[in-house]
Amino acid sequence: VQLQASGGGLVQAGGSLTLSCVASGRTVSVYGMAWFRQAPGKGREFIAAISRNSGSTIYVDSEKGRFTISGDNAKNTVNLQMNSLRPEDTGVYYCAASSGSRLWRSTSRYDYWGQGTLVTVSS
Numbered sequence: 001v002q003l004q005a006s007g008g009g010l011v012q013a014g015g016s017l018t019l020s021c022v023a024s025g026r027t028v029s030v031y032g033m034a035w036f037r038q039a040p041g042k043g044r045e046f047i048a049a050i051s052r053n054s055g056s057t058i059y060v061d062s063e064k065g066r067f068t069i070s071g072d073n074a075k076n077t078v079n080l081q082m083n084s085l086r087p088e089d090t091g092v093y094y095c096a097a098s099s100g101s102r103l104w105r106s107t108s109r110y111d112y113w114g115q116g117t118l119v120t121v122s123s
Contacts, residue, residue, distance in 0.1 A: 001023055001024070001025045001026055001027060001029065001030055001097055001111070001112040002023070002024045002025050002112070003021055003022070003023055003024075003095050003096070003097060003112055003113060003114035003115075004021065004022045004024070004114055004115070005019060005020070005021045005093065005094065005095045005114040005115060005116060005117040006019070006020050006021075006022075006117055007019040007020050007117060008092075008093060008117030008118045008119045008120075009118075009119065009120070010120045010122065011085055011119070011120070011121055011122070012085075012121070012122050013085060013086055013087055013121055013122065013123050014084060014085065015085050015121075016081070016082060016083045016084075016085065017082050017085060017119060018079055018080065018081050018082070019035065019079065019080040019082070019093055019095075019117060019119070020077055020078075020079050020080075021033065021035075021077065021078045021079070021080075021095030021114055022075070022076060022077050023076040023077070023078075023097060023112075024076065027076050029099050030052055030097045030098070030099060030112075031051060031052060031053060031098060031099055031100050031101060031102075031103075032049050032050065032051050032052065032097070032098045032100070032102070032103045032104065033049065033050055033052060033071060033078040033095060033096070033097050033098075034046065034047070034048060034049035034050070034069075034095065034096045034097075034098070034103075034104070034110065035047045035048050035049075035067075035069060035078075035080045035093055035094070035095055035096075036093070036094045036095075036096060036107065037089070037091045037092070037093050037094075037119075038091050038092045038093075038094065038116070039088070039090060039091040040090070040091065042091075044094065044107050045060070046060050046105040046106070046107070047059070047060055047063055047067060047069075047080065047093075048060070048063070048067055048068075048069035048080065049069065049103040049104065049105070050069045050070070050071045050078060050103075051103055052071060052073055055071065056103070057069055057103075058103045058105065060105070066082065066083050066084050067080060067081065067082050067083070068080070068081040068083075069081075078095060080093070082119075085119075085121045086121060087121045087122065087123045088121075089119060089121050090119060090120050090121050091118075091119060092116040092117065092118050092119075093116060093117050093118075093119055094113055094114055094115075094116045095113075095114040096110035096112060096113050096114070097110065097111065097112040097113075098110045098111055098112075099111060
């Protein structure tokens with residue numbers, strides 16, 4: 001499975017941005033797709049995940065309400081809508097995919113990773 005993330009860029013604080021991730025290859029093996037963020041000098045942190053089977057979602061509590069994850073199975077795409085962006089949202093955003101039968105928050109549970117897309121939020 002290959003993942004291609006896009007949509008990053010420079011945005012002012014308070015603005016919005018939508019990230020997209022397209023999956024290709026053996027996508028039938030993918031159960032969940034997720035977004036993670038890696039701020040400068042920090043580890044990769046979970047933001048949200050969605051089940052390709054049921055559409056159920058999980059979020060990190062701190063971003064619930066500002067960020068929305070959605071998926072389009074026909075296009076093998078998962079999006080992350082980000083609103084009310086803050087400078088601390090700056091980082092590289094990665095999409096990831098996992099097999100199995102549940103959604104995960106841990107990076108170790110994800111088998112496939114995209115290359116990341118940079119989001120910079122200016123104050």
